[in-house]
Amino acid sequence: MRKYKLSHIRQLEAESIHIMREVAAQFENPVLMFSGGKDSITMAKLAQKAFWPGKIPFPFLHVDTGHNFDETLEFRDNLMDELGVELIVAKVQDLIDSGEVREENGPNASRNKLQIPALLKALEEHEFDAAFGGARRDEEKARAKERFFSHRDEFGQWDPKNQRPELWNLYNGKKGHGEHFRVFPLSNWTEMDVWQYIAAEDIDIPDLYLAHEREVVERADTFLAKSEFITLTDEEEYETRTVRFRTIGDMTCTGAFQSDAATVPQIIEEVASARITERGNRTDDKRAEAAMEERKKQGYF
Numbered sequence: 624m625r626k627y628k629l630s631h632i633r634q635l636e637a638e639s640i641h642i643m644r645e646v647a648a649q650f651e652n653p654v655l656m657f658s659g660g661k662d663s664i665t666m667a668k669l670a671q672k673a674f675w676p677g678k679i680p681f682p683f684l685h686v687d688t689g690h691n692f693d694e695t696l697e698f699r700d701n702l703m704d705e706l707g708v709e710l711i712v713a714k715v716q717d718l719i720d721s722g723e724v725r726e727e728n729g730p731n732a733s734r735n736k737l738q739i740p741a742l743l744k745a746l747e748e749h750e751f752d753a754a755f756g757g758a759r760r761d762e763e764k765a766r767a768k769e770r771f772f773s774h775r776d777e778f779g780q781w782d783p784k785n786q787r788p789e790l791w792n793l794y795n796g797k798k799g800h801g802e803h804f805r806v807f808p809l810s811n812w813t814e815m816d817v818w819q820y821i822a823a824e825d826i827d828i829p830d831l832y833l834a835h836e837r838e839v840v841e842r843a844d845t846f847l848a849k850s851e852f853i854t855l856t857d858e859e860e861y862e863t864r865t866v867r868f869r870t871i872g873d874m875t876c877t878g879a880f881q882s883d884a885a886t887v888p889q890i891i892e893e894v895a896s897a898r899i900t901e902r903g904n905r906t907d908d909k910r911a912e913a914a915m916e917e918r919k920k921q922g923y924f
Contacts, residue, residue: 632820639666639808640673642771645794646753646806647673647680653753653806654711654746657683659695660871661828662757662809665817667706668826669808670755682709684754686742688734688873689716690852695871698829713745730854731842733876746803753804761813771810777801814869815894822887834867834885845878 646653655670657663670679685699703710715737718724723744724737746754758769770786772794798804809817821828838861839846840853847853849861852875866879867890884893 632816632823635812635816636669636672636820638811639669641792642794642806642808643670643673643755646755649794650753650804652749652751653681653755654684654749654751655679655681655755656742656757657685657699657710658757658872659685659691659699659829660757661817661821661832662759664702664826664828665812665820666755666757666808667702668820668824671706679706679708682711684711684713684742684745684749684751686738686745687712687714687716688738689714690734690850690873690875692829692831692848692871692874694829694831698827702827711745711749713741715741717741718744730856732854733873735873735876751803752798753806755806755808757809758807759809759812759814759817769805769807769810771807773805773807774798775803775805815891818887818891818894822891828887829871831868831871832890834865834882834889836863836865837879838863839866839879843878846880847876847878848874850874 655663655666657667667679667683670681674680683703699710715724715734718737718741719726724740726737727733745751760769768786773786777799812820820826838849840849840855840859840861842859846864846866855861864881865883867882867884868877868879870877882893884890
């Protein structure tokens with residue numbers, strides 16, 4: 624019998640599809656966390672493949688800071704229509720209006736941390752017992768500590784020192800009342816893998832990832848896009864540059880960088896020579912050495 628060897632990308636695809644099917648089999652009410660970025664778009668494609676020709680058997684959840692790029696929201700809504708899945712939006716603004724959280728002040732204020740209570744409230748209200756996330760082990764050192772199945776206690780908190788072993792592709796989804804799991808199908812993927820998969824599958828992406836002219840302000844060694852949510856200091860001013868984004872999130876902390884990569888093949892070439900991680904342009908990750916890990920312990924995705 625002739626044996627066929629899967630390519631690296633197809634091996635990753637098969638592993639991720641296996642994880643998604645395992646979650647569908649073990650859990651009663653999973654959800655896929657969707658940000659509109661390339662990783663969650665890749666997960667949407669994998670979910671479509673995992674359950675084809677049936678429909679994706681779980682809803683998508685977007686934690687909306689209220690400070691999103693317009694391009695992200697437009698892309699999100701169009702993709703949801705195309706996939707035919709239910710979209711649940713948990714709005715940070717609703718928690719601010721109700722007095723459940725307090726917004727930061729100052730020129731570097733961000734709503735990124737406020738996503739934690741918005742996410743935990745949505746998971747509790749809808750009684751989700753597993754939530755797919757697009758985290759990869761290469762993007763940030765705290766995320767490198769995650770397993771495929773990442774247990775969260777009844778408060779939504781994560782204990783990186785007390786994680787369950789995952790041997791021989793066996794995943795333990797046992798949990799107590801009020802607890803849930805975060806599941807990361809892209810754990811073994813890299814940024815390069817994601818882009819190569821997007822190229823191989825000809826997946827549509829938001830234009831923010833491609834080089835374009837935009838008014839930006841330089842802050843903390845990155846470029847923040849002009850928006851009503853950013854307060855300039857007396858020394859700052861906007862300038863027009865040709866930039867693109869490696870990650871997509873809250874406009875107040877998601878930085879761009881100068882680039883001429885206007886196609887996916889050009890992005891792949893650029894990523895191959897990059898000397899800084901993609902989250903190196905996220906100002907919220909620069910607040911402290913362990914900023915991401917502390918947020919994850921509190922319930923961040």
